[in-house]
Amino acid sequence: MSTTEPYQVKKFNLSALKGISDQTLEMHFKLYEGYVKNTNQLTEEISGLIKGGKVEQEEMPMYSELKRRLGFEYNGMVLHEYYFGNLMKNGGGEPRPSSSLRSAIEDSFGSFEIWKADFASVGKMRGVGWAICYQDPLTQKLSNHWTSLHEVGNVAGFVPVLVMDVWEHAFLLDYQPSERGKYIEAFFSNMNWTVVEERLGGTLVRAQNV
Ligand SMILES: [Fe+2]
Known part of the structure; x- marks a missing residue:
């Protein structure tokens, strides 16, 4: 017998996203x-x-x-x-200028554009897995990482602030296998930057029921 309560499936209200059916x-x-x-x-x-x-x-x-x-x-x-x-209907755009997320990105990468290019390039790596932007709780710096399958490449103790699934099941009904870049742009066009920012500092739970 388990001594802990089982995990419950969380519900996400994500119908009518752009580019993800x-x-x-x-x-x-x-x-x-x-x-x-x-x-x-x-x-x-x-x-x-x-x-x-x-x-x-x-x-x-x-x-x-x-x-x-x-x-x-x-x-x-x-x-x-x-x-x-970290997805939402009517999401997208960029983190607000002078927001804490924008500042964290610029402190770590120099500019939002460089950070995004790095994150998207991680997402285009061959194989199935995840592109994950983490925050180091010690230095507050952000870094982008490739995680194979689900468990290889996670950085111990780092806080995921932006997570993108690049297993083919995430986009194969909408795009060709060779069109992963289009899926990544669709992913960004549905971004909930508010949630991403609230994850800084590790204070926001990873998901909330809707
Ligand atoms: Fe998935």
Whole structure:
């Protein structure tokens, strides 16, 4: 038995985005729900294996595999909540001049344009994964990173402030595989910069139910 409450699927009101169809979003929400379900299920199964205070030797291979999968499922759940949470209907544009987000970007990269070019280029890297802009809680600096699958490349302790899914399921119903750049521009045209700014300092939860 797990001693913690299971995670609940969060709802996101994202219909009528620009360049990302409702059909894509519906399919994507279902995939996200699978990560929530699997995170809860794995947590439950692992709790069952350790309920006696130790893992029996014959159960160790199963325990190891469940733990390995837990990182994949957990990050899949969390990153999708960041991703959907930084999109909005009627979003887009750029961070406001002299806003704290704009200042953080300019302090870290010199200009918004250089930061955006770096972030978009991370998103165009070959393979499936995520482009993530993190804030270092120690220096307050922002940096852009590539995360393979869901769990390889996350920077420990850094706060995700902007998260972009570049698995092909995020855009393949709307664009050709070779058109990832068009999807990335569509992603930016739906950006909720207010949420991104509120994530600075690590004070905003990664997603809120709507
Ligand atoms: Fe995804």
